[in-house]
Amino acid sequence: MRPLHRTALAAAALAVATSVALAGCSGGSDDTRGGADATVRVGLVLEPTSLDIRTQSGNALDQVLIDNVYQGLVGRTADGTVRDVLAASHQVSRDGLTYTFTLRDGATFQDGKPVTAKDVVWSLEDVKAHQSYVDADDLASVKTVAATGDDTVTLTLSKPDSDLLWNLTGRAGLVLEQAADNDRTKTANGTGPFEVASWKQGDSLTFRRNPDYWGTKAKVAKVVFRYITDPSTAVNAMAGGDLDVETAVDGTLKSQLQNTSGVTLHTGKTTDKYTLAFNDQKAPFTDVRVRRAIRQAIDPKAVIKAIGGGGVEQGGPIPALDPGYQDLTDVDAYDPAAARKLLQQAGVTKPTLTLTYANVYPTAIGDVLTSELADVGITLTVQRVDFATWLDSVFTKKDFDLSMVNHTEARDFGNWANPKYYFGYDNAEVQRLYAASVATTDQAEKERALQQAAKIVSEDAAAEWLYTATTTTAVRDGVTGFPFDSTTTRLDLADLAVS
Structure with a gap:
């Protein structure tokens, strides 16, 4: 998944001497060492x-x-490029089907055991074997993982996957120790x-x-x-x-x-996409006119102002830092009069809807949405719940009308091509274009396919993208x-x- 998760979080002045006082866990400690x-x-x-x-x-x-604690063969830099980490180097075959990683000398787990090719193979195969693991689908294109030498691991793909290296920088690519017996719910044994x-x-x-x-x-x-x-x-x-x-x-x-x-x-800058999700499998959101009306009822500028200006308009599912971005802010732009007409055409008069979102997000967002939807005849009931409840009721059980959440993860457009995701959005052409973007080894082709898919998602009013956060x-x-x-x-x- 990777929704989330942030909000925001100022107030007396503190005089700071030339040496910074850095205290311990909860403040008030005598540990002032730099x-x-x-x-x-x-x-x-x-x-x-x-x-x-x-x-x-x-x-x-x-x-x-x-x-900081866990690492993979590769990681990502601050600007989003892929870098070698536990791999000293890597090579990709011309056909995009074979990835060969040479392991770094001297890497150890935090329990002192060396990182071996067997650990790498086991880690990746373990993810592939457990679809319940977070982001297990990120390795769907990997057919085999093999230790092809004492310090070499080779991944063979069933089809080209232009996202594989990026995916390996995330959870699916983390290298864990096969023999470790620590309780991962409370402790960690990384590299x-x-x-x-x-x-x-x-x-x-x-x-x-x-x-x-x-x-x-x-x-x-x-x-x-x-x-x-x-x-x-x-x-x-x-x-x-x-x-x-x-x-x-x-x-x-x-x-x-x-x-x-x-x-x-x-x-x-961020890829934090504050998204007003519609339950696209549930009436009245099964009617595109209702979805478009809700989008046109909302003024993103007003939402951004309410949260103190910490965002920019997005207009579609891909933020500016990600491949495939284009300016879609004119799609279903703010137009309350047009929203009222669409609701009338859809035969949806004075509906009452519930907005469920985690209480780590500002109340101001719910307040603005309540006011703006009321202006077009929609009564919005806001339920702010703890995040664990949100995960259970909205993300897992899909029991919601509307939900607002910050989807922070970069390059997560694939959620819109997954009808099983909590959005419930199902569009065959979007799925085809996304698959094409993954399969190509040409970056320009990838960008074009993503742009086409993102435009369809926006024009289909699959959700409302309130803003990309700064x-x-x-x-x-x-x-x-x-x-x-x-x-x-x-x-x-x-x-x-x-x-």
Whole structure:
């Protein structure tokens, strides 16, 4: 899946001396060391309910565990390109059917065991064998995985897959130790620069430096992720010195940090798609006129203003940072009069609909949608639930009318080509075009197919794309190397340091 998951999160001034005071887990600690002994406290929003990277849905795990604790043969850079990680190098055959990876020397798991070709083969085959694993379908094109040498792994595909390397940078490509017996729901045994030191559910997740990491050692001793769902509480924690970094600063509250001594705000780009999903298999959403009417009733500019300006209009299912993007904001643009006519034509008068979304998202979004839909005769009942309830009722059981969620993951257009996904959107031409985009080995052809498919999805009013988020990160003076782009998707902390 990968919906999600962020919201936002400012407020007294704090005088900061030239050396930065970095306290321990919850603030108030005497640990004020910088340099290699530093502890950095990071404010996040959405906490995982399990640490099992194979089975627990939601981007809360990808955000902190991938790159830092777990790694794959390849990873992704900040700008979205693929880089070698546990693989020292890789080669792709001209026909796109054979991928050969040469493993890096000296890589070990955090329990001290070496990373072997057998571990890589087992990890990928394990994903293929368990369709219940998150993103297991990412390896659907892989026919065989084999150790073709002591340090070589070869993947043979049943058909070309232009997304395979990208998919291997995600959960499906993570390399785990075959012989490990740790409880993955509470602990982790990866290969990255950090280890999971402790997890206090409902409060924080703590990483410590992996002293035996195969690459450049982490530049700080600990990272404490504090989970704070209330935006005002998070801003106050940052301003009051209880956090060293706050991600997803609420746009309506960021002014409280702009004049806080020793704190700097940074703006980043994202692929965070705040999507108003329709249950496309359920009346009245089975009628395209109703779907189009709802889109035309909503003014994305008003939604963006309500959340403090932290977004840009999207208009379609592909954000600007992803392959296949085109400006579709003129499709079913804001036009309340046209919306009323469409509802009348569809014979849907004064409907009452329920909007279900997780309470980690701003109430302002529901307020704006309620007001704008009321203007065209639709009564909207808003239900804000905890995220676990959302996962169960909306994502799993598909028990909803409308739902709003942040789909953070890059290059996830395939959800619109999957009729079993919780949207329930089923369009054979979209599925054909998406399949063509995956099968081609030509990047230009891939882009064209995605653009055609995305335009169909938008014109079919499969959902309403409220906005693509921009993200604001607050950082205390002396803290460097924290990423600013796509912070709800990945937080690669390899360069995190404290002066």
